[in-house]
Amino acid sequence: MELRVADHPLVSHKLTHLRDQNTPSPVFRQLVEELVTLLAYEATRDVRVEPVDVITPVAPTTGVRLSAPRPVVVPILRAGLGMLEGMTRLIPNAEVGFLGMVRDEQTLQPFTYAERLPKDLAGRQCFVLDPMLATGGSLCGAVHFLTARGASDVTCICLLAAPEGIARVREEVDAAGIACTLVIAGVDERLNEKGYIVPGLGDAGDRLYGVVD
Secondary structure, three states, X not given: OEEEEOOOHHHHHHHHHHHOOOOOHHHHHHHHHHHHHHHHHHHOOOOOEEXXXXXXXXXXXXXXXXXXXXXXXXXXXXXXXXHHHHHHHHOOOOEEOEEEEEEOOOOOOEEEEEEEOXXXXXXXXXXXXXXXXXOOHHHHHHHHHHHHOOOOEEXXXXXXXXXXXXXXXXXXXXXXXXXXXXXXXXXXXXXXOOOOEXXXXXXXXXXXXXXXX
């Protein structure tokens, strides 16, 4: 697995405001979109392109465009939805799938409750969106789900990660021989006894959309 930690003043600035418990949901959502666009720039560094001829107002030239098949962006519901706008702003012609995964708070293991994805992902570059990489269960589950459908090139984009989560993802994808890149804005100290990232920023889904009982 390749790990890329964004090292940029604007990333750190926006992440600091996200951490602040006094940041209201509307501002939080806007900051997430902006931060994801910055992360997406790094995450798409190896996106596949092909040459294309164009005619400028001055002369013909050769440029590039995204290759077929188009990339697939996969937010993990529900918190990953808050990252979707920032990602599609950078690659608006990507296809979007959805994967509903939830963590059992007792076992800390993920299970899939919904999905809307192509049955065959062979040859597709997949970009998984999940704000928090805590225990790594949900992200690993998502990667395995995609590779079971033929994906061989998966990039995961997260806002924050705990060392334990990074270690688990690395161990599982390397053992399975999966080509995976992890792009994150910051690595925090640890997980607490409840499996939450410390210092973190709280529950990303609740801060994006409010608490749902």
